[in-house]
Amino acid sequence: MRLSRTTGLIFLVGIAVLGLSVFQVLSIPTNQQKIKTLEDKLVVLRQKNESLSDILSEIKTIESNLEVVQKALPTTDEVPALIMQIEQIAKTSGLTIQHLGFGEGKGATTPKKSATGEVAKVSLTTVATGSYASLQTFLKNLENASRVVNVTNFRFSPSSEGEGEEARGLSITLGMEAFYLAGIESVTPETPLNLDTTSRDYIDLIRRVKALRVYRPEVLE
Amino acid sequence: MSEDISLLPKEVEKKREAEARSRLLRRVSFVFLAFAIFFGLGVFVYSSALKSQLSRLEKAVGGEKSKVSSLSGIELKAQDLDARVRALQDIFANRAYFSNLLATLSRRVPPDVSLREMTVPSEELVSVSGVSRSYASLAAFLLNLKELDDEAKFFDTVELRSVSLDQQTGEVNFDLNLKIAKGALKQ
Numbered sequence: 001m002r003l004s005r006t007t008g009l010i011f012l013v014g015i016a017v018l019g020l021s022v023f024q025v026l027s028i029p030t031n032q033q034k035i036k037t038l039e040d041k042l043v044v045l046r047q048k049n050e051s052l053s054d055i056l057s058e059i060k061t062i063e064s065n066l067e068v069v070q071k072a073l074p075t076t077d078e079v080p081a082l083i084m085q086i087e088q089i090a091k092t093s094g095l096t097i098q099h100l101g102f103g104e105g106k107g108a109t110t111p112k113k114s115a116t117g118e119v120a121k122v123s124l125t126t127v128a129t130g131s132y133a134s135l136q137t138f139l140k141n142l143e144n145a146s147r148v149v150n151v152t153n154f155r156f157s158p159s160s161e162g163e164g165e166e167a168r169g170l171s172i173t174l175g176m177e178a179f180y181l182a183g184i185e186s187v188t189p190e191t192p193l194n195l196d197t198t199s200r201d202y203i204d205l206i207r208r209v210k211a212l213r214v215y216r217p218e219v220l221e
Numbered sequence: 222m223s224e225d226i227s228l229l230p231k232e233v234e235k236k237r238e239a240e241a242r243s244r245l246l247r248r249v250s251f252v253f254l255a256f257a258i259f260f261g262l263g264v265f266v267y268s269s270a271l272k273s274q275l276s277r278l279e280k281a282v283g284g285e286k287s288k289v290s291s292l293s294g295i296e297l298k299a300q301d302l303d304a305r306v307r308a309l310q311d312i313f314a315n316r317a318y319f320s321n322l323l324a325t326l327s328r329r330v331p332p333d334v335s336l337r338e339m340t341v342p343s344e345e346l347v348s349v350s351g352v353s354r355s356y357a358s359l360a361a362f363l364l365n366l367k368e369l370d371d372e373a374k375f376f377d378t379v380e381l382r383s384v385s386l387d388q389q390t391g392e393v394n395f396d397l398n399l400k401i402a403k404g405a406l407k408q
Contacts, residue, residue, distance in 0.1 A: 004243055010250035014257040021261040024268045031271040038278035045285035052292045055299050066298055069305040073312075119308045132336065136327065139320035148312055151319050155340040181308050184300045189289040193296060195303035205306050208313070 041190070048193050058197065065206050071146045072209050075183040077122045082147060082178050086126060088215040089141045094134030095172065099127040122178040129159050131169050142176075146214040149178045317344035317406040325375050325405075329365035333358045344406050347399040352392045359384065359393055366399065374402045 003011070055062055074081075083100060090097045103123030130138070135156065142149055152175045159171040196202060289296070319341065326349075330336060333354035340348040353359040366379045382396040 003246060007243070007247045007250045010247070010254050014250065014254040017254070017257040017261040021257070021264040024261075024264045028264075028268060028271065031268070031275055035271065035275055035278060038275065038282055042278060042282050042285060045282060045289060048296075049285055049288050049292075052289065052295060052299070056292065056295055059295060059298075062295075062298055062302060066302045066305070069302060069309065073305050073309055117304065119312070132323070132327065136320055136323040139318075139323060143316075143318055143320055148309065150312065150316050152317075153342050154319065155338070155342075157338040179308070179312060181305060184297055184304060187293060187296050187300055189286040191296075191300065193299060193303070195299045195306075201310060202306055205310055205313075209309065 044192060045189060048189070051193050051195065055195070055197070062197070068206070068209050071214060072148045072212065073119070074147070074180050077120070077178070077180050078147070079122065082122065082124075082149070085145055085147050085215045086124075086142075086149070086176075089145055090126075090128055090130075090138060093130070093138035093141050095128040095130035095138050097126060097128045099125075101125040101127075117182075117184075119179050119181050122180070124176050124178070126172075126174045126176060128172045128174070129169050130172060132156075135170065135172055141213070144211075144213055146209075146212040147178060149176050151176050313408075316408075318408050319344075319406065321406055321408075322347065322401065329362065329368070331358050331361050331365070334362045345401055347397075347401060349397040349399065350395070351397075352394055354392060356384075356393055359395055363397075366397075373405070375405045376400060377402045 079102065086100065087097055101124060103125075128138075135154075139151060142151065154172065154174040156170040156172040159169050322341065326336065330351075331353075334351060335353075336349055336351040338348075338350040353362065363379060363381065366376055376399045378398075378400040380398040380400075382398055384393060384395045386393055
């Protein structure tokens with residue numbers, strides 16, 4: 001069977017049109033995927049812009065909250081301020097510090113920065129003398145101090161110094177951890193912004209951190 | 222019996238058949254072409270719509286990005302605050318409030334019992350050594366430790382490791398192991 005020239009031509013044109021169409025069809029899923037990605041990105045960016053506009057309207061509060069929160073969780077280890085805080089708390093609680101030891105050479109004077117996004121720890125051991133009541137007050141004050149320090153372990157036994165059990169008091173050893181978190185140095189427009197200044201958790205935390213007691217050097221003097 | 226006899230010559234009949242087949246093929250080819258054109262047009266229109274949507278979205282994303290970038294200074298502060306708030310929430314949630322332990326113990330120690338040594342290696346265990354004026358006071362102390370505190374247990378287990386009577390002073394020396402209840406040291 002032979003096709004006429006016209007019929008053959010019509011078939012050829014049809015096949016060519018179909019071929020081109022199939023070529024176009026192949027690019028559709030890629031473009032659909034790109035659109036989906038861009039739509040998602042746009043939603044995130046719009047939400048981020050809305051959040052940033054809200055933040056801009058309360059920037060003074062944000063800055064003051066950041067300042068307070070940075071006292072609790074500074075950007076560097078701030079060992080000198082940490083020593084000062086512990087000594088000040090011990091003094092006001094009735095403990096006498098005999099020794100402060102830092103883990104991993106954290107007592108060095110050059111401030112250390114944590115890797116961005118990771119909370120770093122300064123481990124320290126405090127040896128002190130005092131009474132049960134003063135230890136209790138020390139722990140309470142430490143839990144309410146502006147620079148967050150957690151006690152990880154402790155022990156006490158009768159002190160060998162002084163005469164008589166009452167006068168000798170207790171020899172106390174405490175294992176503690178202070179924390180710091182490096183500041184964020186750069187952001188990209190794609191980085192999601194999750195700060196919700198209206199959430200209950202955020203408000204509670206800010207309230208809690210604001211209620212912590214700040215130990216300043218002048219208080220020591 | 223009569224028989225149908227075709228009077229047309231065989232060639233003419235074949236030619237007619239060929240013409241009929243050719244007409245059919247031409248019709249099929251037109252239908253195929255029409256389908257291909259419709260399909261192609263559909264694909265072209267849809268594809269063009271996608272491309273134009275893509276281009277609109279790219280523009281919109283670019284615009285939003287530049288808005289975000291213009292507020293990057295504020296964003297840095299907000300991101301920093303957010304990171305610190307989350308980290309502090311986590312630290313506070315996992316913190317052991319050992320002042321609670323000392324306060325609970327001092328509430329439960331009878332007047333004639335005193336604690337001499339205490340080791341708290343973690344937020345779960347406490348080893349206590351102390352002296353009691355009598356076995357009765359020690360028993361009272363142990364009962365106090367097992368008491369419920371505001372409907373919640375503070376110590377899961379209270380284990381008396383050793384008790385000895387000091388013959389010279391008449392006092393009772395004791396060693397205790399306490400297991401702190403989960404969450405008892407949280408605020």
